[in-house]
Amino acid sequence: MSRSKNLGIKYLAAAVFFFGVMTLAGLLSATYYIHPDFLFGYLHFSVAKMLHIDTMIIWLLMGFMGAVYWFLPDEFGREPAGIQAAEILFWVFVVAVLVVAAIFVFVQWGPGTEATLWLFQQGRKYVEAPRWAAIGIAAVMVVFAWNVVGTALKAHRITGLMAVMSVNMVPLVLLYLIALPKIDNMAVDLYWWWWLVHLWVEATWEILIGCIMALTMMKLLGTSRRIVEGWLYIEVGMVLGTGILGLGHHYFWIGTPDYWLGIGGFFSALEPLPLLGMVVHAVYDAGVHRMTSSNRPAFYWTLAEAFGNFLGGGVFGFMITLPQLNLFAHGTQWTVSHGHFAFWGAYACGVVSVCYLALQEQRQLASVDGRGWIWAFVLLNGGLVGMVGSLLIAGMAQAFFERAIGGSTLDAFIASQENPWFVLGMYSRFGFGLMFAGGYVTLVWNLLALGRPQAAAVLKPVPAE
């Protein structure tokens, strides 16, 4: 097997590992809402929360990289340029993430000096990693971008798909640099920080996963390149056409002028459209293939991706995106509900799908099916939707009692957090979190066991030719 594909498998394995760390840190974060004294004085909510959201970014990013390294040799018919550097940086990346996690857990905070930002953490949501690690991640991204762009240059050919991916690498790298400076003015700080968070997650990442899902469709369903590329261009046009100015929905309340209320509200209200298009496409494809495939788990996770992205990103996002409602829903568990559903649907399901696809090829399985993946699929998606529903109830209660009725003061905050609907939501979120964690364990077990002899009854290896 090619070096690039080997590296892809390694990245996917690392992604699944950090997926587990994220799940564990999520359960821990949820515990504090039920038992506020849990580990008090040793490990606080903030640390669990940082681990939870930062490992989420990391595992999804590693999943994307794994998928790209997996598909690259197929697209170009050769090893990627700079594969050696990529192989070394994989280990640097993994070790750096583990070191940062250890710093978060054991050092936690430092004095209010620049040295703390360089060595321990930067205290900016999603990009808490200290500067040394942020520079390291930027270096990994630069090499990753070169692996794609450089290979196209060396191969003297490029597909439309790879052209989109190559161009997308530029903002992917440049926007990440916003993780570095310390900006005193919170309004300006948040302004640029949203360029990183929104334009990464709701623009460059959407394009990247769009390319990955296009490659998956071609491999999994044999969809023609022409159709896939046509769709990809439509998707790019719609995602960026609505998403770039949809950025405005983060500029309602950070001190920015009020024209953002109209611009952000209008364009982000249109953001679900490309996601709806993908659902239509997925349903059509599923119909064409009569819901069957030689790799059913990959196929079902692709469908979960389309529906999850539309429901979680599109519908749940639309629900709180108009400023007239966002004034009340902003910064509550309602946002958390949308966030969980959107990241899961837009990215996580796609990465899981690629895992199954890559393992099928690596282990040379004629077909992948069985019971194990169904359990993982049901537990993970059921747990996730349960958590999202619980957070929605808690978030609505918070929006009404803290924001609308209480006026968002300390006392209003406490009143909302003690509201029975909120408390119910927190308990139920924890329960569904356990279900989700069970799904994760089943998924890992299923991925490891795929094609192993003990499962031979349901998995048929390719007959020798």
Add this chain to the structure above:
Amino acid sequence: MPAQAAMWSPFAAKREAPMQYDDPAFWRAGAISTTAVMSVVLVMLTIDSIAAISPGGSHVPPYTVINRHIGYAYDGKLGRDMPVLGGDEPLFGKSINDAEAAALIGQGKLVIQSRACMDCHTFMGNGAYYAPDLTKAWLDPAWDAWIAITGAPTKEEAMARFLMAPDQYATWQRKMPNLGISREEAVATVAYLKWLSAIDTNGFPIHFGRIKVSQ
């Protein structure tokens, strides 16, 4: 099941027929031009917005606003809550100049980042939702009670004492941990929160502090 077969057959028929699609070049041009137009608009709006939110801009007061009284009231003409700047009210009894204020705010931001405040609290609604939003924390009526609890002479002094030893005060079931905040750091953080409360946030959070919530 014949009904099901009939339902799926149109798709199956389509798969077999050779499909004719337009050259994706049209869609490619559409994607590139849409992205370019939107990016240009975003850059133009950014230039305008950054001017408005720089200290002393139309939406964000200069750092020396911490020398003045700050309020928050409903503006009937605008239809939303707005910060109201009043007369002199020096922080910790000492009026400071531009350079001193900028240094203090810079130090306050370092404290906020180094202690990862945002991973429990929120600022302008951005953060972690485990602890209260701090956008208008300076204006929170709860500080009146904290003056008595901490035995401090003023609101800013009560805030500083709380920040330095939050674990010693019984706030609520969720306690704030002791983050080793020094006196100097606490003063800078209080200054930061006072300045923050004077930013025009388009009315967020709505009617802050105007409603009495009983515990």
